[in-house]
Amino acid sequence: MEAILANADWGVIVILLPLTGGIVCFLWPAVSKTAGLITVAAVVLAVAGLGRQIMEHGAYRHTVGGWGAPLGIDLFADGLSLFMLIMTALVGLGISCYAKSYFNPRDAVWFWPVWLFLLAALNALFLAADIFNLYVTLELTGLAAVTLTALTGRIDALSSAMRYLLAMLAGSLAYLLGVALLYHDSGSVDIATLAQRIEPNATVWAALGLMSAGLALKTALFPLSFWLPPAHASAPAPVSALLSALVVKASFYILLRLWLELFADFAEGVSTLLGLLGAAAILWGSLQALRQTRIKLLVAYSTVAQIGYLFLVYPLASASSGLAAGIAAYLAFSHALAKSAMFLAAGNLMRFGGHDRIADLDRAVQRLPLTVSAFALAGVSIMGLPPSGGFTGKWLLLDAAMSQGRWDLAAVMIIGGLLAAGYIFKVLGYAFMQAKEPHDARAVPAGMEWAALLLAVGSILLGLMASEIFALIHPDLVANAGGAVERVWTA
Amino acid sequence: MDVIVVLEWAFDAVLGLGLLWLAWRTLNSPDLFKAIVLFISFGLLMALAWVRLNAPDIALAEAAIGAGLTGALLLAALARLRTTTDNTMPAQLPAGSWFQRGLLIVLLSGSAAGLGYAVWILPSHTSGLSMAVTANLDVSGARNPVTAVLLNFRGYDTMLEMIVLLLAVLGIWSLGGLPPRPERPAVAVLDTFSRFLIPVFILAAAYLLWVGADAPGGAFQAGSVLGAAGVLLLLSGWRPGVRLMQWPLRLALTIGAITFIILGVLTLLYEQQLLAYPVAQAGRMIILLESLATVSIAVTLAILFLGESPDPEEKK
Numbered sequence: 001m002e003a004i005l006a007n008a009d010w011g012v013i014v015i016l017l018p019l020t021g022g023i024v025c026f027l028w029p030a031v032s033k034t035a036g037l038i039t040v041a042a043v044v045l046a047v048a049g050l051g052r053q054i055m056e057h058g059a060y061r062h063t064v065g066g067w068g069a070p071l072g073i074d075l076f077a078d079g080l081s082l083f084m085l086i087m088t089a090l091v092g093l094g095i096s097c098y099a100k101s102y103f104n105p106r107d108a109v110w111f112w113p114v115w116l117f118l119l120a121a122l123n124a125l126f127l128a129a130d131i132f133n134l135y136v137t138l139e140l141t142g143l144a145a146v147t148l149t150a151l152t153g154r155i156d157a158l159s160s161a162m163r164y165l166l167a168m169l170a171g172s173l174a175y176l177l178g179v180a181l182l183y184h185d186s187g188s189v190d191i192a193t194l195a196q197r198i199e200p201n202a203t204v205w206a207a208l209g210l211m212s213a214g215l216a217l218k219t220a221l222f223p224l225s226f227w228l229p230p231a232h233a234s235a236p237a238p239v240s241a242l243l244s245a246l247v248v249k250a251s252f253y254i255l256l257r258l259w260l261e262l263f264a265d266f267a268e269g270v271s272t273l274l275g276l277l278g279a280a281a282i283l284w285g286s287l288q289a290l291r292q293t294r295i296k297l298l299v300a301y302s303t304v305a306q307i308g309y310l311f312l313v314y315p316l317a318s319a320s321s322g323l324a325a326g327i328a329a330y331l332a333f334s335h336a337l338a339k340s341a342m343f344l345a346a347g348n349l350m351r352f353g354g355h356d357r358i359a360d361l362d363r364a365v366q367r368l369p370l371t372v373s374a375f376a377l378a379g380v381s382i383m384g385l386p387p388s389g390g391f392t393g394k395w396l397l398l399d400a401a402m403s404q405g406r407w408d409l410a411a412v413m414i415i416g417g418l419l420a421a422g423y424i425f426k427v428l429g430y431a432f433m434q435a436k437e438p439h440d441a442r443a444v445p446a447g448m449e450w451a452a453l454l455l456a457v458g459s460i461l462l463g464l465m466a467s468e469i470f471a472l473i474h475p476d477l478v479a480n481a482g483g484a485v486e487r488v489w490t491a
Numbered sequence: 492m493d494v495i496v497v498l499e500w501a502f503d504a505v506l507g508l509g510l511l512w513l514a515w516r517t518l519n520s521p522d523l524f525k526a527i528v529l530f531i532s533f534g535l536l537m538a539l540a541w542v543r544l545n546a547p548d549i550a551l552a553e554a555a556i557g558a559g560l561t562g563a564l565l566l567a568a569l570a571r572l573r574t575t576t577d578n579t580m581p582a583q584l585p586a587g588s589w590f591q592r593g594l595l596i597v598l599l600s601g602s603a604a605g606l607g608y609a610v611w612i613l614p615s616h617t618s619g620l621s622m623a624v625t626a627n628l629d630v631s632g633a634r635n636p637v638t639a640v641l642l643n644f645r646g647y648d649t650m651l652e653m654i655v656l657l658l659a660v661l662g663i664w665s666l667g668g669l670p671p672r673p674e675r676p677a678v679a680v681l682d683t684f685s686r687f688l689i690p691v692f693i694l695a696a697a698y699l700l701w702v703g704a705d706a707p708g709g710a711f712q713a714g715s716v717l718g719a720a721g722v723l724l725l726l727s728g729w730r731p732g733v734r735l736m737q738w739p740l741r742l743a744l745t746i747g748a749i750t751f752i753i754l755g756v757l758t759l760l761y762e763q764q765l766l767a768y769p770v771a772q773a774g775r776m777i778i779l780l781e782s783l784a785t786v787s788i789a790v791t792l793a794i795l796f797l798g799e800s801p802d803p804e805e806k807k
Contacts, residue, residue, distance in 0.1 A: 012755075012765050019654065020752055023745050026661065027738065064647045066767035071623040073647050110665035117654055117661075124651065136651045143655060147662035158666075181609060187619045206609030209602075 010050035011060050011075050014085065014123045017043050022116035029109040033100060036112035040089075040096045043119060047082075047089040054082050055472075061129075069130065069190035076129035079473040080329055084126040084253055087333045091245050091340050091455065092119055098344050098451035099238040102351075107151055107236070114151075118144035118242065125250050131179050132189040134254055138175065142168035142218070145247045148239040149231050160230035167217055167227040171251070174214030178207040191261050200266040208263050211255075212270065218251035221274070221311055222281030225304045229288075232300040237347020240296065244303045244343060245336035252310055252332065260325055264317065271314035278311025279412040286419035290426070295346045295356040298423055299339065302382060305416060306335045309394065312409055316400045326473040327396045333469075334389025334462050338381035341456035345375040348444045348452060358427055362435035365428075370449040372431050377456035379424035381463070384417045389462030503543060510536050523572075527565045534558025547707040548637045551699075555715035560792050563722050567796055632773025634705045641709065642777045646766045650751040653784060656791045660744055664800045678727075685727040692720035700785050704774070710747075710781040714788025721793025736801045744794065747787030750780055 021039030025032035054060055060077040068074065077085070096115070103111050121140035128134045146168060150161035183189050185204060186197040198204055213224075220228040228248075232240045259271070285305030292298040310328050317324035348371040349364060350356045365372045381390035394413060401410040462469070513533040520526040534557040541550035587595070624636050624644065631639035641649050696717040703709030731740065751766075754776060758767050768776045 009759060009763070009765075012759055016752060016755060016759075016765075019748070022654075023657075023748060023752070026657070026745060027741050062765065064765045064767075065643060065645075066762065066764040067627070067644055070620060071627060072644050110661065114658065114661055114665070117658055120654070121651075132645075133648055136648050136655075140651055140655055140658070143658045143662070147658060147665060150662070151665055153666050177606075181613075183619060184613050184617060187617055202605075202612050203609045206606055209605070 005049060006053070008049060009062060010046050010053060011062050011077055011127055014043055014046045014050060014089075015075075015120055015127065017046060018116045018120035018123065022113045022120065025113040025116060032112040033108055036116060037096055037100060039116055040093050040119065043123070044089045044093050047085045050077065051082055051086065054079070070188040070193045073133050074129045074190065074192075075127045077127055080253075080257075080325060081126045083329050083333065083469070083473050084249070085123060087249070087336050088119065088122050088126065088246055090458070091336045092242075094451050094455040094458070095238050095241050095245075095340055095344070098241075098347075098448050101445040101447045102236065102238055102347065110151060111148070111236075111238075114144050114147050115242070118148065118247075122246060122250055126253060129192065130190050131182065131194070131258075135172065135176050135179055138218070138251065138254065139172055141247060141250050142172060145243055148242065149235045151236055151239060152234075154234070156230070157234040160227075160234045163227050164231040167224075171214040171217035174210045174217070178209075178211035178214065181207040181210070191257070195261050198262055208267060208270065211258060212274070215251045215255040215258075216274075216277070219248050219255065219310075220304060220307055221277050222284050222304060222308065223277075225281065225285070225307070228304055229297055229300040232303060232343075233294070233296040237296075237343055237350065240300070240347075241340035241343035244300070245340040248303070248307060249332045249336060252307070252328075256313075256325055256328055259314070259317075271317065274311050275315030275409065278308040278314070279409060281305060281308030281311065282412055282416035283308075283419075286416050286423065289423040290419060292423075293358055295349060295358055295427060296343070298358065298427065299342045299346055302342075302420065302423065303335075303339055305420070306331075306339070306382065309397065309413070309416070310335075312397055312401070312413070315409065316397070316404060316406065323396075324400065326470055327393060327400070329473055330389070330462075330466070330469060331393035331397070334381055334393050334459055337455050337459035337462060338378040338388075338390060341374050341378035341452050341459060342382070344448065344452035344455065345371045345378070348448055351444050351448070352441050353439065354442065358430050360435045360439075361427070361430040361433070362439065362441075363433070364431040367441055368444060368449070370453050371444065372428070374449070374452035374456040375431075376424075376428055377453070377460055379420075379428070381456075381459040383420045383424060387463045388460045389466070390459065392463045392466040506536060506540055506543065510540065523569055524566075527562060527569060530565065531558050531562035534562065548635075548709070548712070551707060551712045552715070555712060555719065556792075559719055560715055560722070560796070563719075563796055567798065571798075630770045630773070632768060632770075632775075632777045633703075635703060635707065635709070637707070638703050638709050638777065638781075642780055643766075643768065643773065646751070646780075649784075650748070650755065650766070653748040653751060653787060656788065657744060657748060660791055660794055663795065663798060667800055681727045685723050688723060689720050692716055692723070696720070696785065696789070700781055703781060704777065710784040711788060713781075714785045715792060717785060717789030718792030718796075721789060722796045725793065725797055740790070740794070740801065743786055743790040745787065747780075747784035750783045754780065 018039055021035055021042075024035045024039075028035070050060060054077060060075070062075040063069070064073045064075060066072070099108075099111060099115070118141060121137050121144060125134060125137035125141060128137055142165075146161050146165045149164055150157055179189060181203050182194060182198075185201070185207070186194050188194055188197065217224040232243050235243060259267075263270075282305050285301050285303070285308060289298050289301035289305060292301060309331055313324040313328040346356060348368060349361065352364065352368055352371075353360065353362065377388075381388035384390045384394040394417065398410055398413050401407075401413065510533065513529055513536060517526050517529040517533055520529060534553060537557060538550045538554035541547070541553055621636070624640060627644070628634065628636060628639055631643045633639040633642065696713040699708040699716060700710065700713035701708075703713070754768075755765050759765050762769065
């Protein structure tokens with residue numbers, strides 16, 4: 001038994017499990033809730049198995065079909081991929097526990113298969129080592145995300161899902177055109193092979209521009225973030241949490257991976273531009289969040305701002321890129337935990353009061369203490385207060401900015417933190433007050449409150465486990481693989 | 492000889508200009524019906540362009556899916572739109588200020604010029620991976636390099652693509668589907684015509700599927716021809732029975748993906764690699780995968796055209 005567990009091919013299993021689960025949910029709608037929960041729990045265990053293998057033997061590689069790159073497709077996982085897989089599995093489990101009580105039976109029949117396909121697509125994306133395979137997983141992710149956004153069938157959800165779909169397709173097509181150019185230029189779609197062959201010329205620059213623009217659109221980097229607030233705000237709460245916590249991170253991961261492996265050496269000007277847009281996103285997103293009168297829109301604009309922090313690593317990466325990528329992944333994880341907790345808490349408040357107007361929260365803190373605690377704890381991480389994951393990530397980023405003399409970026413980070421405190425305390429303040437016209441409250445299932453609280457606690461715990469996590473993402477882990485894996489993630 | 496070169500050049504020039512003109516007219520047309528007809532013509536010309544580029548597999552797929560089924564889907568959507576809304580004209584987009592338009596023109600033409608230059612300096616002929624594909628064709632189980640890539644070398648991508656198709660159906664059904672098409676008495680001409688055509692469609696699909704191992708063709712082309720037969724049946728008034736719309740339909744939609752997953756698990760157990768077919772069995776496995784994928788693709792396309800959710804009482 002021990003030998004089977006140690007030798008099983010967990011990387012392939014984390015892709016096949018949710019695919020199978022999704023098909024089971026589609027074939028037998030009656031069991032979809034149970035099958036969905038079991039599958040997500042099993043994926044967590046499989047990711048743990050993969051993690052153990054990577055810790056012991058170094059980076060994971062699987063040659064699909066036995067052909068090997070560049071003819072076939074390779075699956076690859078190093079510390080960075082593993083970290084993203086852990087993020088997806090844990091946040092996905094929390095949101096699944098919430099969704100179990102959230103959806104009525106009619107919507108649940110559609111939610112579970114589509115969510116499991118989304119999970120499979122995300123896992124496949126984080127394991128991909130091939131830019132065309134990345135495109136396929138990106139398409140699958142986008143299509144599943146749009147389907148989930150439109151799940152309620154309400155007019156605002158439909159129109160924002162349509163806008164989301166068009167933005168996703170535009171982003172995918174730009175990325176695909178870049179893939180075609182790179183393939184024609186270098187004769188391969190395998191990232192490791194490309195890294196050896198790539199030389200800066202006009203074709204590679206065009207590919208870089210197209211792929212970065214397409215992925216920035218999908219990640220909702222300001223000013224390409226126009227589609228995010230309506231889509232994330234009109235979706236059902238668990239879906240908003242999935243979109244904000246995981247789906248935008250997928251395209252960010254691809255961009256990070258491409259930069260680390262392919263583009264970082266010759267495109268410093270573009271990284272400056274990405275950093276500037278990131279800084280603009282922090283300021284604009286935070287100011288917009290501050291202006292909102294509805295919780296879900298506020299949280300959605302906060303996502304636009306927090307994505308900006310992720311892009312600040314590009315201008316800071318040139319000096320210490322391995323560490324910068326680690327900081328980006330760590331920030332992405334802490335944002336995923338905190339933001340999913342916030343959206344789930346917002347969903348509880350909507351279920352409780354029937355609306356999400358901030359000014360009418362009506363003593364929510366007394367009547368829904370767990371939910372408001374979850375919102376507050378997640379807020380601690382979003383604001384970047386110790387001891388949360390958001391604090392550690394932003395502190396490391398601030399440290400990198402100061403040591404490189406980038407006082408402008410440091411100032412933006414601090415202002416962003418202050419503005420975040422402003423919009424989070426705005427919600428918390430109203431949660432303590434009595435509304436002018438008190439209204440009846442509906443009960444919120446305990447499971448939904450606890451799921452939000454546990455994710456929020458996770459975002460705090462992440463800050464306490466920072467050193468273990470950085471050991472996991474550290475480039476040395478990949479180097480342990482020795483001769484088996486030539487590609488070492490140091491960039 | 493020179494005359495032929497000049498003729499080919501002239502043909503390509505007319506084709507390229509025609510594509511641009513059709514694309515512009517499609518986007519510019521205020522009448523949605525006209526725009527769809529122009530889009531279908533665009534697809535047909537595009538298929539011709541793929542033929543000129545020596546890519547007959549893509550040409551077949553483009554003609555069947557890009558022009559044929561997408562056109563049918565768009566026309567069906569337009570017919571439904573007309574029953575639910577009374578204005579057939581799309582809302583006029585607000586025209587931006589001169590500054591905005593100028594900025595947009597400068598940005599777009601700048602990007603277009605940059606892209607054009609990047610394509611211009613591309614080496615005119617690179618072998619890419621075609622050498623590697625040819626070298627491994629003998630052990631791939633297919634003699635058509637496109638089939639070998641789709642079903643063997645990059646079969647994993649195709650497995651994920653089957654899920655993309657399934658998600659398209661799930662997306663439409665999750666919205667409650669469309670209201671049932673009004674029952675119309677079958678038109679005698681269409682009815683007789685379908686009776687003759689459907690067997691031909693089935694035969695053509697079977698041929699495309701079988702020939703795919705050696706020549707242009709394969710699951711996607713065969714599936715779209717079979718799907719078109721389904722569309723014709725639906726148009727002539729045939730409806731799948733209620734019992735057929737339950738689990739048999741769901742099984743048909745997923746059978747392609749299920750086969751991929753089962754083969755994936757088996758190869759993982761016996762060959763230690765996902766979708767690594769033993770050389771002796773590769774040909775048979777590819778035919779099995781293609782046949783069942785054809786069923787899924789055909790049913791998916793026909794069901795997308797039908798657009799109705801399987802449970803009418805669950806409408807929102």
